[in-house]
Amino acid sequence: MDLRLNDKCALITGATGDIGQGIARAFLRERATVILHGLDKPSLQRLTSSLDGPVYTVEGDLASDEQAQRIAEEACAFVGHVDILVNNAATYTHGSWLDDTPDAMLHLYNVNVIGAARLIQHLVPQMRERHWGRIIQIASGDATEPLAFMSAYAATKAALVNLTVGLAKSLANTGITVNTISPGIIATDGVKQFYKGLAAQLGWGSDWATIEQHILADVLPNPTGTLGTVEQVADLIVFVASPLANYIDAANIRIDGGSTRSIN
Numbered sequence: 001m002d003l004r005l006n007d008k009c010a011l012i013t014g015a016t017g018d019i020g021q022g023i024a025r026a027f028l029r030e031r032a033t034v035i036l037h038g039l040d041k042p043s044l045q046r047l048t049s050s051l052d053g054p055v056y057t058v059e060g061d062l063a064s065d066e067q068a069q070r071i072a073e074e075a076c077a078f079v080g081h082v083d084i085l086v087n088n089a090a091t092y093t094h095g096s097w098l099d100d101t102p103d104a105m106l107h108l109y110n111v112n113v114i115g116a117a118r119l120i121q122h123l124v125p126q127m128r129e130r131h132w133g134r135i136i137q138i139a140s141g142d143a144t145e146p147l148a149f150m151s152a153y154a155a156t157k158a159a160l161v162n163l164t165v166g167l168a169k170s171l172a173n174t175g176i177t178v179n180t181i182s183p184g185i186i187a188t189d190g191v192k193q194f195y196k197g198l199a200a201q202l203g204w205g206s207d208w209a210t211i212e213q214h215i216l217a218d219v220l221p222n223p224t225g226t227l228g229t230v231e232q233v234a235d236l237i238v239f240v241a242s243p244l245a246n247y248i249d250a251a252n253i254r255i256d257g258g259s260t261r262s263i264n
Contacts, residue, residue: 003242006031010241011018011075011082011121014044014064014089018188019138022230023086024240028053035075035082037062037089062089062115063107072122082123084134084241087116087160092153094194100152105249112156120167124176133176134241137164141184141256147220157182161252168250177249179240185220186228187212222257 004202008022010027012021015036024047027034033054038044044057056078075082091111093100100108120135136194139157148155161180167219168178185191192208199211236255254260 001244003030003236003238005245008083008241009033009035009079010037010084010086011037011083011119011123012086012088013037016047017088018086018190018230019183019233020187021047022056022234023237024051026231026234027084029054030238030242031047032084033079033132035078037069037075038070049127056241062118063110065118068115068118069122072101076123076126081126081130083127083130083132084136085119085123086136086138086237086241087119089115089140089155091155092150094149095152096149097151105152107161108152108156112153113159116160117163124171127176128171128174131175133174134245135164135167135176135178136237136241137161137180138180138237139180139182139252141182141220141254143180143182143252144254144262147262148258164252165250177246179248179250180251180252181233181237181240181258182254182260183233184228184254184259185215185224186230186233188230191227220259222259224257228231228255228257 010262012023015024016038021243024036026032028051030228035056035058035060036044036047039059041059044059048055048057058071058074060071069244091108093104116137137160139160141156142154143161164180195211195215204211204214216225233255239245
């Protein structure tokens with residue numbers, strides 16, 4: 001299917017993580033121009049060397065007003081505009097509400113929520129001028145059904161879901177759509193490392209296939225009986241970012257195998 005992205009430019013924040021890399025590859029496969037954001041140049045250079053297509057990079061900390069503005073300005077300067085913003089950058093802690101300090105929570109919100117808002121405010125005006133744009137927040141199933149651990153992180157993702165709806169209403173009739181993608185447990189390298197550590201504590205063994213079955217039985221069951229892949233998430237994001245998805249707006253689209261027990 002031709003997603004008609006060959007003349008579009010996408011900025012992906014947090015692009016050096018597993019999901020960010022997958023999103024970049026999916027956009028390049030559709031012949032879009034890609035701008036990769038990360039915290040440091042070496043990580044971005046390593047990623048760029050593994051990609052084939054029109055790729056630019058910009059580094060900086062989205063927790064800073066000044067750096068976020070520079071990131072947006074540099075991104076627009078590469079090809080003259082940014083059509084698609086994928087707010088994928090995020091940080092997290094593994095603590096419960098009783099473990100996380102107020103300062104740690106403030107940092108989570110500053111990166112995960114305000115960092116996204118900073119780029120939105122800088123990039124929306126040029127999208128308005130072009131009468132077309134896509135803003136996609138990467139949230140989590142935790143936004144709707146938080147686990148006992150990573151609870152402060154889950155709250156930031158819930159804030160992104162709310163931000164999406166309000167922003168979509170504010171941008172009515174502009175040609176810009178705003179949506180959230182909420183993955184469940186995706187089998188990234190980082191997720192595998194975390195659960196292998198948990199498996200060692202709980203006596204699940206070291207074989208990943210066995211650990212995955214314990215996750216599905218004891219942590220977050222879902223009707224498909226599998227964990228998600230980076231490619232599945234990336235393919236959904238690229239479709240929602242495409243002109244074919246003009247009628248999808250203000251939505252929170254979960255890709256979690258049905259693990260979230262909600263009809264909304």
